[in-house]
Structure formats: C-alpha cells, structure tokens
Amino acid sequence: MTNSNSNSNSYISITQKPISIKLKASKTTNSFHYKLPSPHRFSRYFVPFLSIWALLSISQVYFSPLPCPHYLRRLRPDPHATTNDEFWTWARSGVTAVNPCLYFTDSYVNESRTPVYKRYMVVVVSGGLNQQRNQIIDAVVIARILRAVLVAPILQVNQIWGDDSEFGDIFDISHFKEMLKHDVKVVSSLPATHLMRRRIKAPLLPFNAGEEWVHTNYGEGKLDKKSVLILRGFDSRLAKNLTSDLQKLRCKVAFEALRFQPWIEELAERFVRRMREEGPYVALHLRLEKDVWVRTGCHSGLGSEADEVVEGERASKPRLLTSRSKLTPRRRYLAGLCPLNANEISWVLKGLGASRKTRIYWAGGEPFGGRDALQPLRADYPKLFNKWSLAGPQELDGLKRKPSVLAAIDYQVCLKSQLFLASHGGNMARSLQGHRTYLGYGKPIRPNKRQLVRLFLNTTLTHHQIRRKIKQIHTEDSASILLTNKDDVIAYPAHHCMCTQ
Template sequence: MSFSGDPSNADQDEQTGADDGLADNGVSDQSEPDTSWSSFVNTRLGSNTPRSRQASPVPSPGLGPTRFSRSDRFANSIYDSSSTSGLGSLWGRKQHLKAHQRAKKKVGRAWYGKKRVKGLAAVIGLLGFFLLFNWMMLLRLQDHGVDERERSSGNSSLASVSVSIRKEWRKFDKGKRPQKGNYGRMLALAAHALAEGQSKAAPKDLWQEPFIPASSWKPCADQRNWEPNEGKNGYILVTANGGMNQQRVAVCNAVVIARLLNATLVVPKFLYSSVWRDVSQFGDIYQEEHFINYLTPDIRIVKELPEELQSLDLNAIGSIVTDEDIGKEAKPSFYLKNILPILLKNGVVHFLGFGNRLAFDPIPFELQRLRCRCNFHALQFVSKIQETGALLLQRLHQNKGHSGLLDHYLVGSYAKEIEKENQNRTKKASRYLALHLRFEIDMVAHSLCEFGGGVEERQELEAYRETHFPALTLLSKTTKLPSPQFLRSEGFCPLTPEESVLMLAALGFNRKTRIFVAGSQIYGGRSRLTALTSLYPKLVTKENLLSPTELQPFMNFSSQLAALDFIGCTASDAFAMTDSGSQLSSLVSGYRIYFGGGKMPTIRPNKRRLANIFTKNSTIEWRIFEQRVRKAVRQTKHVHTRPKARSVYRYPRCKECMCRTD
C-alpha cells in the first residue's frame, strides 16, 4: 500500500466510507462534510478543505498535466512577456523571476501540504483497516478461545469435559445436524467455568425458599366443616385419560363433582392410552382403602356399581358423557344444569375420558378445600411403590441419617426404614437436585416448536401429531398457527436438555452437584443428554439407582414408573423444572409448597426471558449470561398467594388449602 496519496487509494477510501453507511445520505458533497476516515483525520489536523476538493486525486507526473505544470507555464508566460526591454526588462526579469519563485513555492507548499494530508489519511486508513481486520479475527477465534485456554491450563478435567461435548457436535456435523440446537459455544464456556471454578458462587437461595414468608403458610386442607354426603342422587363412573399426573387431577375433580351432585363415586378407572400404553388401574397406583376411608366424611365411595345398574347400556340411555360434551374447566353451574338431570333420570352417569373439566374459579370454598384434601391427603401410593420409592430416596440422599421432610408423606412407614438403614453412618448426608426434563416426544410434538433437527425432525413430529393429536393436525391445516420462532420467543416451548444444563450452570450448581433426572425417555435418545452428563458427572436416574430386579415389577407400567419419579422429585433438596406447564412439575412443586414448611425450593424458569437470553448465545459472554439467567429465575421465586383461576395443585397457598400463621 502506498503512502503518497495515490488516486486509487483516495477513491477506495471514499467508497469505503459510503459502504460503511458513513457517507452523505444523499446530500451533495459540496454541502455535507465528509464522514470517512480521511475527513476525520483532516478535521483533527485542523483542515477545513471541502470534501469535493479534498477528494480530487493528485496525479503522478507521468499521468498528464499537473497543477505544477500549469503554474510553470503561467510563470514562464510572465517571464517571456517582460523580457524585451533594457533595465526595465532586467528589473522585469527579476520581478518575473521572484514572482515565478513565489508562485513555485506557493504551489509547492500546497502540493506538499496536500501530499502530507493524503499520506496521513492513508496511514490512518491502514490503521483502521488493521483494527477492523483484528476485530473480525477475534470474533472468528472467540468460539475457539476455550480450546486454547484448555491447552495452556493443562487442566485434564476441563479438557475432558469440553472435548467430550465438542466431539459429539463434530460427529454430527459431518452429516445431518442432530436435534441439539446451536449451543456448542455456550456449553464449552459453561464447561470451562465449572471445571476452573470460575463460575460465580452459587446463590444462597438455590437450596432454600424465602423462608420467613414461605413458612408462614401451613397445611390445613384436612380440616372439614360439613356433614358427610349420602350420595343418594345416583352413581358417578369416571374413566380418566392421560398419564399418571393427568389422572390424578381427574380423580380430584371427580371427587368434587360427586359432592356437588350429592352422588356416590365409584372408584375411578383409568383409560388405556396409545401414548402411555399402560394398563395400570387405580388400585395399582393408589391405596384404595385409604382413599375410600379418608374421604368418607366428605362423599360416599364404592368399588363397583350395584348389580342392577351393571347391566344397563349406558350409551343407549344417554348416560355417557365425554370430554367433548363438557367445556374445559366448566363451572359447577354447568354440572348442576346439564349433568344432574341425567343422574336423577338414569341413576348413573359415566364420565368417559374425563380430565381437566372443572374450573378452579369460581367454586365454593368447601369444594375447593375438598379438591386440595383429595390431592394432598387422600391419594397415597401403594406399598410396592412406597417401598421402592424409599430405596430410591435412600440412595439419592447417600448416608442420610434421618428421613427427609416429605419422606413420610411420600413413602409412609417405609421412611423409618431409611432412617434405620442409615442410623449407623456418620458421613454427612448429601443434598441432591431433581430435574424434570419434560422433553418426551408427546410434549415436543404437541408444542409445535422446533428443536434444531431440521426437515427430518419436522417430518417425524408431524407424523406423530397425525397419529396421536389428529385434532391438532387438522387445526394446523385449517388455521394459520404461530410460527415456531414466535412460540419460542413467547416462552411456549419446553427447554431443551442443552438449555436446561446451561440454566443450571449459570445458576451456580457446580460439577459435584448430584442431579436426579426424572423422565428418562428423552426425545432424541441418549445423545441429547450428552451435555448434562458431561457437565454434571453425578447425574443419576431411577434406572441407575435401582437394580433391574428392583425395577422389574414396574416395567411396562409407565404410570407406576412415573410415581417413582414423582417421589424422587418431590423429596429432593431443590427441584428444577424445564416446563412449568407440565402436570408432574405442577403437582411436585405444589406438594413441596404444601408440606415443605418453606424449606423446599423450586426453580421455575421464565422461559420467555430465557428465550431472549439464549438467542444471544453466539456472542454473549459467560459472566453476562450468568447475571441474566439468575435475574430471570430469581423473579419466579417470590412467595405469593394463588392467582385467580390458577391450579390449587400448583399454587396451594390460598385460604382453601393452607392457613396463614402470621
């Protein structure tokens, strides 16, 4: 590159200024100051040369007439015109010579000044180009910075963590990209921060709730203020759909409806689902006798219909009511107006495929309390689930010398076995974090979101929706649904395993944290758990902690396996959910509030805020990421009463379920 004010360089500087958006925005060059690097330098040096003149090239001598040549001709013409007289001509020659010299000096100074300015402009332009190039290279190298630090630090732990993550990504880069999103850079930064101990110290509230306001609420749904219901208006049959958690909600709603209609409830049955493929019935999961006896002061419950009603064709007499006949979260008035007449006429009503079909508001105080009483007190797992659940808790807590706060409510008398087993162990009990990854294929497909798997993923999920969610598929063909990008930006998509591990690392959970993951049937298989297992080597599932022999009685019974996950999550020292809309997360967090005494924290992600943070993953620095994630999660940990129309199972802090002590 030349420093002599070459015209090609001057033109290049002009074009660069325009390309960078620094030009005149359509204003004439004569009236608008130059905003290029050259103009900036000239301004700093005190030059006020207009842009149009400054930009004029200074040709080299071999490129035609110059301003020098024009000045020489002018001086020579004066000299020649005065050369014909004597003394006057001599004097004239002297005067002409002086004029010629002055003109030459003047033009020379002008040329030198112009050349100097152009030279300095070129130097500054070169420096600017160098800085720009350096900046671009730093951006290019940013993703590889962690690798360089790994090589220089010599930390084998860091190297193994980061390399294991990167190898997984490179493995798939050769072909189609897996359903992993684009968080390779952030995962490498998280691995470095955790391995080097550079992550900020874990906030104190990770393992505790805001104790004073949280502990001021005490369970009181077991208190009754009415006479038993005789159930004389007829019998209610309920066949609940969904998985274990949806069925639990349906059972509680059925109990309330039976009381509302003064009906006798037959022990609920569970509908076989092509999704869950589980033939388990109520008595395979919950203690029937306890359920019946505990709710006897509220409603009448029997195990079977009377013989005279068992032979009735309920469909023919119009006694079968499906979810299509009942609006979602219908008010009590709907049942009194539409269901009670059928019950009085036929003596029986069968709610087929019953689910979330009773509103949370408005509803009478005692009916709402009955709903809480059923969920938190009447539904206890059968002995085989409690016994295996106790083994699970014993191994999760490791050397725990006493049962946890919620163990008694979850595993009953088997909690004492945990205490007896560990009473001679002197090691300190280990805390564990439970993480519910709601990333099964049904959730992923129903969300209508995309998770980085491209065309193949979209085709797979669409095929799943056509089979299992035909109504959703039909809706997508007849209605313009929100785009996956919009759904994600609004926080409607479940967190991926990669996003979940980034959230945990940013919150301050270190590599030694023991993490129990519920829901092991992750969409995408084991490869989707790579990030979690690499950053948190102490990650376990019920399949890791229980032997094949201990798990054998539950195999092929997804609802019973879900009950073990429920126990492991609910008893944990801290619980983190990835999708606040899932029934398991809702029920677990509510159970922890109800029985936890303000000592059982739950981490709820603000998915809308996190989505905004994750979009910056290609540029954001780890410390900034930590700050923003902690702020987003901290905002969800406030202690407040149940919002209107929201679930009492998730938000039991309301006068119907819990009582204030202050």
C-alpha cells in the same frame, strides 16, 4: 449440522457464529498442508467465494436461524461460581412459613353429616398418570356436588403407553376411601343391586363448567337412584374458580387422599435414599421425548436431520400439534413455548449456582436422540441419575410395560428433592409444584422460558452476566409463587389451602 472427521470434505458451516471453513487434513501426517495458489488462480477463486460469503451474511440477517445446537454454544465454567453449600442454602431460602389448613365452612361440614347417597357415578379417566390424577380430583368434586357415590375410577388403557393398570394397582384405595369418608363416599365397584341398572351417558362437560352447570345437567332427574351416571372426557373442563370449600376439597384429594400403593412408595423411597447418600439433590423433569417435540412444534437443537424427522412426523399427523399451529418453530421458541433442551437446562443450573458435584435425578422417558441428547448436561453434571441407573438387579423387572407405575416412582423421587424444575410445563410439573408447596419441600422453581430465551440469544452479555440474571429471575419468580392468588389450586395451593397458623 453435519458432523465431520479428518477424511471429510471441506464445508462451510452456517450458524449464529462467524462462518468457518474447515480444511481437509493430510492423510500422511497429523499436520495440515496448505498449497498456495498463484495470484491469478487466487483471484479466480477468491471473488466467487467473497460473493457467496456476502450472500450468506445477508441471508443470516433476513432469515435468522434457530438458536445454535447445544454442541455449538456452551456456558463456560464460572471462576466466580458459588460453592455447593451456598447453592443449597439459597435453595432452602425464601420458602414462606405457611402450612396446610383445610378448614371447611359449617355448611359444608353439616352437609357431610347428613349424606344423601342414593346415586352412583362411574368415571373413566384417560391419558398419562398425572393427567389421570387431575381427572380423579375433579371426579371427586363432581361427586360431592351431586352427593353421589363414586365408584373407584376406571383407568382407560392409554393408546400410547399401553398400560393396563387399574386404580387399585397404582393408588392406595383403602387410604383414598378413608381420607374422603367425610366428603364423598367411595366404593370399589358397583354393588350387585346396580349392575343391571340403566346407564346414563352424561353430556360432555363444556370447558369451564361450574357448579351450577353440573347441578343442571347431572343432578336430580338426570341422575336418580334407579340409574348410574357414566362420565368420561372431562379432562381440564371443570372450572378452576369453584367455591372455597370445593377448592379445599381439590387440595385434599390431590395432596392427601391420592397416595400411591405402599410398595410403589417404598421402592421410590429406596431411590430417594440413594440420591441422598451425599446430601441433598436436584430433580429434573426432562420433557425431551420425540412426541413432545412433535406436539410442541419446536426444534430439539439436535441438528437439521433431527428437525426433519420431527417435521415429517408432524406433517403426516397434523393433529399432534396441540396449539398455536400457525407459529413457526422459531416464533414458538422466542415466545417461550418450547421445552428447554439439555444444554439450556445446564445453563439454568449453573445460573442458579449448582456446582459440578451436584447430584441430579432426572425423570422422564427416553429422550429423542438417545444418550447423545443428554450429553451436554452429563458433561457439566456427571452425577446424573434416573430410576434405571439407580435400580439394583431385578428391582425394576416387570415394570417396563407399566409406564404409570414408573411415572409414580419418578413423581415420588422428584417430590422429595431439595430443588425441582422442569424443562417444560405439563401435568406432572404443575402437580409437583403445588404438592411441594403444600408440603413445604424446598424452593419452587418454574423456568421463565421467555426471559431465558432472551438471555441465550443476547450475544452482548458475558457468561457471568447471564448467570447473574438467571439467578435473579428465578429468585424473584420463586418468591412470588407462594404468594400468587390463582384459582388453579393444584399448582398454586397456598391462597386457598394454606395459612400461617
């Protein structure tokens, strides 16, 4: 939509609201002057205008536009809104009394007492921090299946982020080894006796590969004491439905062994303390970066010019559109496949009962559209912070080229929040949901985007009704997360890794 000022020409704005006509303001006075045409001239202009209006109305029926940009439709303050105390009481409620309990079977324990560590496995993990975490978790599981010694994972330099951090730069390797000493032997590097040994490049793990496939393709005969197995490109390929012991091992790696370096955790803890200066806080993971809009094939709600930029980049790099490439942006939006923009996140927070005084920490990269992209959220929630606004002088100096470290800080601050929600799915949202469940931190909220879209587009509902339905949807959803029996233990650890005792 085109912005205008007092010197702009008259235009017709086509949105989901009735068509409006903006009249040109006088240059000599603050008031508007209207020159009434003669009846004859009036009919000359009115009839064509009426025809255009009719055509535009018909086009709106057959070519329904995307939802209004965030600056056109806003959720007004609710006179019946709850207090912030009531909001935090609700946020603390409904957390089921289950605790971590990683009880392994006798056969698993006995196998651990008689280790067979003759083979070495090297893994190269790729992607962003949380994608790397997922691969490290599966690498430990594969090493356990093979009874192999795991060399500290190699973090591949990401082409997008350009971070050259190594495993020990981000994760506490001593803690990692100690926590897993009864499960998998971990060494910092290949011993000198194996530096010149024959390397075996493993066949690519197929999707949903199970324990039997790993044994058949990476086991004895493929990985002996005279060779070193190199494994790469296995992101999200190991089956989710493994044995109970291996599911518990996944939880142990994800939520207990993979600890960040102490200096990273200490820095993140400073930000947590600053966020808690006035009480509990909400954490948001905002997936509003340009590459997210390109990859999802969605419109950002920032207007037609922004949409053209995203569509142009997507057309020049079609490989960036990751899935369901034949869906239009509108169909993606209606299917709940698009990130929530800043205005929609504001709707959700108001629906959940967060008052204007709520302190909010937002994690993520620079939003597409810059500061303006966050304006709807900042207007409703002025106490909006991120790591850069919380940091003191020189606290984050030297980290601008270390996005993995910055992501680790975001992860820790979000982990310690009273309420966490993400504008879109992804590895970080999935990991934090499971980690917070495992540690019993606050209510788990997963925005139900498909139902939210229906509410946003339903013009028959009052704002009070929208709020009530938003809270109802997410109260029910958050109650079911802990009870969900899913094989994805990183996001849903309760069934496999937790119990009431």
